[in-house]
Amino acid sequence: MSQSGSPLLTRFFNQPILLLVLTTLFWGGNTIAGRLAIGEVSPMAVVLLRWIAVSGLLLVLYGRQVRAEWPTLRRHLPILIAMGMFGFTAFNALFYIAAHSTTAVNLGIIQGSMPMFVLLGALVILRTPIRPLQALGVLVTMAGVAFIAAQGDLSRLAGLEVNIGDALMIIACLLYSLYAVLLRKRPPVSGMVFFTVLAVIAAITSVPLFAMEVAQGALQWPTPKGWLVIAYISVFPSCLSQIFFMRGVELVGPGRAGVFINLVPIFSSLLAVSLLGEPFHMYHAAALCLVLVGIALSERKSRKAATAI
Structure with a gap:
């Protein structure tokens, strides 16, 4: 990814740690936006509005490149549709529905377990073997997710007393893991062209869900605050985070x-x-520690190998 602007902008796009920290900060902010959207949109x-805004902007910026690379894209259209539908449309639809029934703290911790869902997805779909340390990491991370779903009382799982919002978020993570696994089969086109096509597919596949919401009488058009929430989601988690993350991967590799x-x-x-005043219970701390420890266990060997290389 080349930067032809000012020296300051060029220096910014050559700071991988800063770019990746901002990426995750914006993604974390998406959980807050999901809660703030309640009652506003x-x-x-x-x-729908998120992906219309994103795809419209990207088509203006990269439409010519999409047309130039269309012969390659067309050969991979089925997998592109699946990736856009599961990774962008379905994940976000479940995410924002879940935000109505659970806290932003829960949303963030469950979303943090995503690498483990991807690991399991790679095992099921690509038959990628899991090392013993990775298997232990999966178990520890899943224990953290179960702790959140049970709100610190694992006996609730026996009676299937799981918050619907937490359950929907777990399903959303499973769908996103499918998208992440399919990334290994992405067409050989530039990153921004790939992202542009997925955003357009997400906008198109959002229309039936929007129509269902209208038919059910559940549509709420954005209030002024709702438009601000959509603006944040469109600019930061949707656009800038994707650009920053792709640049970070370009600079330090996907593993790091x-x-x-x-x-x-x-x-x-x-x-x-800090922003919503949500309570942070001891079971949140325990679940967060389990999720982070589990991911650290699964990545320990790969990080050592990457360092050696």
Whole structure:
């Protein structure tokens, strides 16, 4: 990714740690936006308007490149549709619905377990073997997710007393893991062209969900505050985070960049407590520790190998 602007902008885009920290901060802020949207705009309206805004902007900036690389993109259209539908549309639809029934702290911690869902998805879909240390990491992380879903009382799981919002967020993570696994089969095109096409697909596949919301009489058009929430979601988690993350991967590689995803539940928790006044219970701390320890265990060997290389 080349930067042809000012020296200050060029220097900024050559700071991988700063770019990746901002990426996870914006993703953590998305959990706050999901909660702030309640009563201001309905979930499917958020999803549709978000992707219309993002895809419109990207088409203006990269439309010519999309047309130039269309022959390659067209050959991979089925997998692109699946990735946009599951990773962008379905994940975000469930995310914003879940925000109505659970806290931003819970959303962030469950979302922080995403690397483990991706690891399991790679095992099921690509038959990628899991090392013993990775398996232990999966178990520890899943224990953290279960602790959150049970609100610190594991006996609730026996009676299936799980918060619907937490359950929807777990399903959302499973769908996003499918998207992440399919990234290994992405077409050989530039990152921004790839992102532009997925954003357009997300906008198109959001329309049926929006129509269902209208048919059910659940549509709430954005209030002034709702428009501000959509503006934040469109600019920061949707656009800038994707650009910053792709640049971070370009600078330090996917392994090192992926470690920064561990910051998402931390930022989510801090923002939820400070901005929304949400309570942070001991079971939140325990679950957060389990999630982070589990991810650290699964990445320990790969980080050592990356350092050796």
